[in-house]
Amino acid sequence: MDMNTIEALVPTADPAEWREGDAWLAGGTVLFSYGSQTLKRLLDLTSAGWEPVEEDDGGLTFAATCTIARLWEVGDPAGATVARWPGLGVVRSCCDAFVASFKIWNLSTIGGNIATSLPAGPMTSLCAGLDGVATLWSARGTRQLPVAELVTGDGRNALAPGELIRSIHLPAHALLARTAFRRLSLSNLGRSGVLLIARRDQDGRFVLTVTASTKRPVQLRFGAEALPDHAVLAAALDDAIPETLYHDDIHGLPAWRRDMTYRLAEELRAELLGQEGA
Numbered sequence: 001m002d003m004n005t006i007e008a009l010v011p012t013a014d015p016a017e018w019r020e021g022d023a024w025l026a027g028g029t030v031l032f033s034y035g036s037q038t039l040k041r042l043l044d045l046t047s048a049g050w051e052p053v054e055e056d057d058g059g060l061t062f063a064a065t066c067t068i069a070r071l072w073e074v075g076d077p078a079g080a081t082v083a084r085w086p087g088l089g090v091v092r093s094c095c096d097a098f099v100a101s102f103k104i105w106n107l108s109t110i111g112g113n114i115a116t117s118l119p120a121g122p123m124t125s126l127c128a129g130l131d132g133v134a135t136l137w138s139a140r141g142t143r144q145l146p147v148a149e150l151v152t153g154d155g156r157n158a159l160a161p162g163e164l165i166r167s168i169h170l171p172a173h174a175l176l177a178r179t180a181f182r183r184l185s186l187s188n189l190g191r192s193g194v195l196l197i198a199r200r201d202q203d204g205r206f207v208l209t210v211t212a213s214t215k216r217p218v219q220l221r222f223g224a225e226a227l228p229d230h231a232v233l234a235a236a237l238d239d240a241i242p243e244t245l246y247h248d249d250i251h252g253l254p255a256w257r258r259d260m261t262y263r264l265a266e267e268l269r270a271e272l273l274g275q276e277g278a
Helices: 029-034 068-074 080-084 086-096 110-116 122-129 230-240 254-277
Strands: 008-011 022-025 041-044 053-056 059-063 133-138 141-146 151-153 164-171 178-184 194-200 206-211 218-222
Touching (some): 029 110, 068 086, 068 110, 086 122, 086 178, 122 206, 194 254, 206 230, 206 254, 218 230, 230 254
Antiparallel strands (some): 053 059, 178 194, 206 218
């Protein structure tokens, strides 16, 4: 879609240059899909030349401008990165959850998908599920915020006006965990109606992250000394997700999303806990 209100494309990643009527541009797939009647300038983050993926003993850091195509490469199950960080085993499933063409994969970015903050955003699911922490830049300085807290609702987030996502760090403790993935949609090529990621950390903890069925990410954490059985997990979901938090749109009614959340959560519990949670 053409945006005929745009007067300038500015190559910058400096938050001090942002002003009313600006939008940060990474892949732009959402901006150009929905269009705008109010934007005047696009601030082009791709000009910053950020390294898409950086690795050290503390984990992996993805630039906000890292494309889904590049992330797919990182998630190669036969690659050295997944061999070192087995938690990345859910990466390609999350990439597939875009249900998008290679053209979108080569433009759409991790940061852009999170900033759009749709309940079905698979990069929100991935980064929240792996305890990702976003580094945010603004004219006032830098701050860090867990991705699970950054997205606050359907199309809503904790970004202040002019603030941008610089990067997302996935910590070693989550990347070393055993992970499992479940997703449901009402059609084969439909938007995610339910998307859950579970982890079993090396210290024995069990972490369940619920997305897509809820308006924002919801995480449940259980210590190694208190692993849940079926009833405990269901009760924890009851407490953590009120009825009003289940999303309601053409891709699934709240009642269906709720029922499938409980079903997939139990599948993940059984897969990662086995007899320990029996």
